[in-house]
Amino acid sequence: YTDALSELHARTISPSVASSTTYDYIIVGGGQAGLVIANRLTEDASKTVLVVEHGYLDTNPAQEDPSSATAYKQHLLYNLTSTPQTGLNGRSGLTVFAAAVVGGGSTINGMMLDRGAPEDYDNWSKLGNPGWSFKKLLPYFKKATHLALPDPAILKEFNITWDLSAYGSKDTPIEVSYPSYQYPAVKVQYQGMIEAGVQPQKEGALNAYALFWFPGALTKKEVKRSYAVSGYYRPVADRKNLHLLTGYRVNEILFNRFKRATGITFQARDTPAGENVQTAKAKREIVLTSGFLHTPQILQRSGIGPAALLREANIPVLVDLPGVGANLQDHAVGSTNFQFNTDIIPNPGSLTSNETFKAWADELWATNRTGPRSITVGNVGSWLPLPLLAQDDYKSIVATIKSQNVSELLPSTYDKTLIAGYKIQRNLIASSYSRNTFGAIELPFSGRGSSSLSLEHPLSRGTIRLNTTDIYAEPLVDYNTFVNPIDPLVIAKSVKFVRKWQSTPAMQQLSPVEVAPGADLQTDEQLVASLRDSAGPTTAHGCCTAAMSPRLHGGVVDEKLRVYGVSGLSIGDVSTIPLIPGSHTCSTVYAIAEHAAELIKKRTAGW
Numbered sequence: 311y312t313d314a315l316s317e318l319h320a321r322t323i324s325p326s327v328a329s330s331t332t333y334d335y336i337i338v339g340g341g342q343a344g345l346v347i348a349n350r351l352t353e354d355a356s357k358t359v360l361v362v363e364h365g366y367l368d369t370n371p372a373q374e375d376p377s378s379a380t381a382y383k384q385h386l387l388y389n390l391t392s393t394p395q396t397g398l399n400g401r402s403g404l405t406v407f408a409a410a411v412v413g414g415g416s417t418i419n420g421m422m423l424d425r426g427a428p429e430d431y432d433n434w435s436k437l438g439n440p441g442w443s444f445k446k447l448l449p450y451f452k453k454a455t456h457l458a459l460p461d462p463a464i465l466k467e468f469n470i471t472w473d474l475s476a477y478g479s480k481d482t483p484i485e486v487s488y489p490s491y492q493y494p495a496v497k498v499q500y501q502g503m504i505e506a507g508v509q510p511q512k513e514g515a516l517n518a519y520a521l522f523w524f525p526g527a528l529t530k531k532e533v534k535r536s537y538a539v540s541g542y543y544r545p546v547a548d549r550k551n552l553h554l555l556t557g558y559r560v561n562e563i564l565f566n567r568f569k570r571a572t573g574i575t576f577q578a579r580d581t582p583a584g585e586n587v588q589t590a591k592a593k594r595e596i597v598l599t600s601g602f603l604h605t606p607q608i609l610q611r612s613g614i615g616p617a618a619l620l621r622e623a624n625i626p627v628l629v630d631l632p633g634v635g636a637n638l639q640d641h642a643v644g645s646t647n648f649q650f651n652t653d654i655i656p657n658p659g660s661l662t663s664n665e666t667f668k669a670w671a672d673e674l675w676a677t678n679r680t681g682p683r684s685i686t687v688g689n690v691g692s693w694l695p696l697p698l699l700a701q702d703d704y705k706s707i708v709a710t711i712k713s714q715n716v717s718e719l720l721p722s723t724y725d726k727t728l729i730a731g732y733k734i735q736r737n738l739i740a741s742s743y744s745r746n747t748f749g750a751i752e753l754p755f756s757g758r759g760s761s762s763l764s765l766e767h768p769l770s771r772g773t774i775r776l777n778t779t780d781i782y783a784e785p786l787v788d789y790n791t792f793v794n795p796i797d798p799l800v801i802a803k804s805v806k807f808v809r810k811w812q813s814t815p816a817m818q819q820l821s822p823v824e825v826a827p828g829a830d831l832q833t834d835e836q837l838v839a840s841l842r843d844s845a846g847p848t849t850a851h852g853c854c855t856a857a858m859s860p861r862l863h864g865g866v867v868d869e870k871l872r873v874y875g876v877s878g879l880s881i882g883d884v885s886t887i888p889l890i891p892g893s894h895t896c897s898t899v900y901a902i903a904e905h906a907a908e909l910i911k912k913r914t915a916g917w
């Protein structure tokens with residue numbers, strides 16, 4: 311088979327090669343985490359790796375421009391919506407965001423590369439996952455990412471601060487940087503935040519709470535998306551020991567009679583179930599990196615999951631593991647909108663309303679990729695702690711959380727292990743909610759009057775479950791958004807905070823007038839009611855559906871990311887997160903995948 315390997319220069323292979331080769335490792339899903347792990351495992355030229363990916367390599371150069379951050383392309387995403395959401399007044403048809411392309415989420419996301427607060431990861435460790443505190447994870451964040459500082463003039467004008475000790479050396483695969491332009495109103499909004507009581511931080515990657523600047527996943531020189539394809543795949547695509555099979559769906563993991571994972575079944579995507587199903591074999595380990603949606607789905611199809619669900623789908627139970635597909639978390643999101651009656655020009659709207667400004671921006675971009683078109687989704691925001699949002703009643707909110715009867719609020723399918731694990735999560739969130747070092751709401755700003763208010767630490771929990779009538783159809787996604795009444799209440803408090811921010815002396819320069827939700831909505835109850843009608847269940851940060859936690863607490867993988875009840879099978883993606891961090895998830899996924907690769911290498915080194 312060495313001959314077959316050496317012939318393949320492009321490294322994207324045909325299914326017959328995959329099925330006729332016995333690999334050392336098979337990686338299921340060539341998304342963000344999958345490419346990181348593939349890169350690291352093939353550093354050893356004597357080890358072979360197959361990556362099977364449902365999507366294709368995207369060759370459109372526009373996908374690497376900053377503007378791609380806000381132009382999601384349906385053909386690079388799976389096509390599905392959530393079940394009706396009772397906490398959102400029964401609304402249904404809400405889009406579920408999951409990438410379907412090589413590089414996964416990192417290829418299509420908003421390029422916002424922030425980290426959670428140290429307390430986020432410390433809570434993972436407190437859940438019974440030694441080795442996953444912020445201090446322990448920091449080397450993996452640094453192994454993935456370095457910071458390139460742009461034009462000193464813009465840093466100075468906007469007072470952008472940073473600490474290089476948060477980042478790795480220049481040769482790490484992912485580069486983060488700041489665009490060469492910011493809208494002037496950002497300075498006003500920043501000052502308004504300080505006047506509203508939010509504390510500026512020197513470095514958001516080490517202290518991700520309160521007010522801070524954050525870079526984007528953008529290279530400084532070329533001003534292009536820095537992502538798993540550019541950083542982890544392309545530089546090693548010609549390694550002879552790395553095979554990438556695109557356009558194929560992995561159906562199941564195969565096990566021997568000792569419950570050891572030995573291979574996978576796969577077939578061309580979008581072909582009828584059972585048509586030309588092939589197998590591929592692995593000697594050392596199979597690593598699942600199919601994302602929050604499909605990692606649990608593949609496990610369930612393979613007989614690992616809640617026994618009752620598997621029986622309903624006529625799947626023989628290999629391991630009764632209730633946590634598979636449970637613990638679904640995402641950042642639900644509300645919004646406000648203010649009109650600036652004396653807005654500063656230029657502002658983000660000028661790109662469409664002001665021909666001269668647009669022509670200037672286009673010219674700068676065409677000449678040297680600078681100016682307003684180098685902005686992705688913005689670079690500064692506030693992560694507002696609960697004591698600031700609810701000065702008078704945060705203690706009673708925390709007390710309510712601690713006294714809730716959790717069984718009434720969790721999905722009825724959760725068993726006693728999941729309930730026990732959730733209680734520990736709930737107590738950690740309650741304690742963290744009392745502190746100023748834990749952002750409850752994310753409020754980014756970029757010179758616009760509209761704001762999104764993301765709930766960083768939801769208490770509600772959802773599920774991903776096989777479609778039992780067609781196990782190859784997309785799974786059923788129930789976010790269960792706002793089923794816990796504290797969740798919309800925290801966003802309601804932040805709507806009131808936005809009003810306080812807009813009424814600061816600094817913000818009067820812009821003469822803000824509330825458009826939405828509307829000044830007639832004043833009480834918490836009115837705001838919560840309006841949020842149930844208007845909020846979204848996701849900011850495309852679905853996670854936590856094969857969580858790392860002790861098995862007795864509903865976990866799916868241990869702290870070494872090995873799936874409970876079997877051997878030779880691990881998970882290295884966003885689904886292993888036990889508690890969603892108060893940040894976008896991309897940067898955290900790099901750290902998890904770097905850590906996963908090291909763990910896998912270590913345990914399989916000797917054979």
Ligand SMILES: Cc1cc2nc3c(=O)[nH]c(=O)nc-3n(C[C@H](O)[C@H](O)[C@H](O)COP(=O)(O)OP(=O)(O)OC[C@H]3O[C@@H](n4cnc5c(N)ncnc54)[C@H](O)[C@@H]3O)c2cc1C
Nearest residue numbers: 339341342343364414415419420422560604883884894896
């Ligand atoms: C639209 C969008 C915008 C986002 N914006 C941001 C942002 O601005 N900042 C940020 O930090 N985070 C953002 N995120 C989130 C972040 O990108 C993801 O959390 C992260 O990329 C997930 O990485 P992963 O490796 O776990 O999964 P993914 O990157 O989703 O990879 C999973 C891969 O597995 C493949 N796959 C699935 N099932 C199968 C199967 N059966 N067989 C073969 N292959 C399969 C998929 O096609 C996919 O490529 C965004 C996500 C999306 C979708």
